[in-house]
Amino acid sequence: MNNTEIFNKALEVIPGGVNSPVRAFLSVGGNPRFIEKASGAYMWDIEGKKYIDYVGSWGPAILGHAHPEVIKAVSESIKKGLSFGTPTKGEVDLAKILVSRIPSIDKIRLVNSGTEATMTAIRLARGYTKKNKIVKFEGCYHGHSDSLLVKAGSGLLTLGNPSSSGVPESFVNDTITLQYNNSSIVEEAFYKYGTDIACIIVEPIAGNMNMIKPKKEFLESLRFITTKYHSLLIFDEVMTGFRVGPQGAQGIFNISPDITTLAKVIGGGMPIGAIGGKKEIMKHLSPEGTVYQAGTLSGNPVAVAAGIKTLELIDEKDFYINLSNKTKKLTEGLQKIAKSMNLKVTSDYQGGLFGLYFCEKIPTSFEEASKCNHEMFKQFFNSMLNKGVYLSPSPFEAGFVSSAHTDEIIEQTLSIAEDSFKEIN
Numbered sequence: 001m002n003n004t005e006i007f008n009k010a011l012e013v014i015p016g017g018v019n020s021p022v023r024a025f026l027s028v029g030g031n032p033r034f035i036e037k038a039s040g041a042y043m044w045d046i047e048g049k050k051y052i053d054y055v056g057s058w059g060p061a062i063l064g065h066a067h068p069e070v071i072k073a074v075s076e077s078i079k080k081g082l083s084f085g086t087p088t089k090g091e092v093d094l095a096k097i098l099v100s101r102i103p104s105i106d107k108i109r110l111v112n113s114g115t116e117a118t119m120t121a122i123r124l125a126r127g128y129t130k131k132n133k134i135v136k137f138e139g140c141y142h143g144h145s146d147s148l149l150v151k152a153g154s155g156l157l158t159l160g161n162p163s164s165s166g167v168p169e170s171f172v173n174d175t176i177t178l179q180y181n182n183s184s185i186v187e188e189a190f191y192k193y194g195t196d197i198a199c200i201i202v203e204p205i206a207g208n209m210n211m212i213k214p215k216k217e218f219l220e221s222l223r224f225i226t227t228k229y230h231s232l233l234i235f236d237e238v239m240t241g242f243r244v245g246p247q248g249a250q251g252i253f254n255i256s257p258d259i260t261t262l263a264k265v266i267g268g269g270m271p272i273g274a275i276g277g278k279k280e281i282m283k284h285l286s287p288e289g290t291v292y293q294a295g296t297l298s299g300n301p302v303a304v305a306a307g308i309k310t311l312e313l314i315d316e317k318d319f320y321i322n323l324s325n326k327t328k329k330l331t332e333g334l335q336k337i338a339k340s341m342n343l344k345v346t347s348d349y350q351g352g353l354f355g356l357y358f359c360e361k362i363p364t365s366f367e368e369a370s371k372c373n374h375e376m377f378k379q380f381f382n383s384m385l386n387k388g389v390y391l392s393p394s395p396f397e398a399g400f401v402s403s404a405h406t407d408e409i410i411e412q413t414l415s416i417a418e419d420s421f422k423e424i425n
């Protein structure tokens, strides 16, 4: 069967033919590729076509796909059983690794996804502060729980709108959605609603509106204002955790949040999520405290085994220097080629995360990212895909480089990109 045939079958039995919306290729046209297997920097679809992969399962595959040592750790774990519904030693080992690597985390709870982690973080912030409202930023994605599916209104400080049907108006009233990188609007919001704001949740480097870096002063202002108003600062590092650096974005900007959410890399490709923070806050989670949270498969032994092995392997000396050099080579290369053809394309990166923007200047907010040339991105994406390079299928998604992307693979990518840029120019 080819990709189109199986997609048509998928459409009959799965809404939209996919189990997560961005996989449907709606932003880029055409049918999604059904991937059969992946190894290192490569994926193969069911037609046997090979791709250099720059999505990496949306972040987890920081060591490349199917790293032999991760596969071995998972295989050994599987032989002992898949799930017990009891505590296991592996969970304690993984928790200890995470607590030791990220200074702002004293205690951590494992869940099954990033969505669960952020949903729990919000409840914990509300339970701890006894306040109701939350602040988030336009273009940041924090999973698909009700409170977090609210987009900005028409004005900078007008009430937001649900970004999904099925989200009640009452949730919208408690979620304030502001512009990223705009400290003064945050100040205004706190001036108006501060006494009832439980937390700010933010992607400390945004990776879900393409990659958008924060201004350092912006993150510092969030730390300052939440402290001043006795609200909590939540860094959603589901994407950036162990991807942009060994201590996530908080290590890069040297800012200590009250709560951190993690997922993706810490599961090494298996389903996992985590909420960590100060002891004083974490003790409010059940069964120690009164903020309820639970999960049948939480801390699943197989996922934990994959996570521990991945975290061990990325702890090797110079891992992030080498990873950054690869991403730098790719993004600077792309920028140089585009420039030589007078195309308005630019790029940015941090660690193994990158942004490729079809606009003149690197965007600093969702609004700016929205003004890039999405039509040109679409053409570039499809040309690259045909030539065997798999980029994120949306202009609002970031790109991912793994340690398995060799210099040679990156050079090959750049030469393909040169052809694709020529084709669309």
Ligand SMILES: *Cc1c(COP(=O)(O)O)cnc(C)c1O
Pocket: 112, 113, 114, 115, 116, 118, 141, 142, 143, 144, 203, 207, 208, 236, 237, 238, 239, 240, 263, 264, 273
């Ligand atoms: C991916 C992501 C999530 C959601 O994680 P899931 O595991 O897909 O539920 C939340 N926050 C950020 C920043 C993410 O990138």
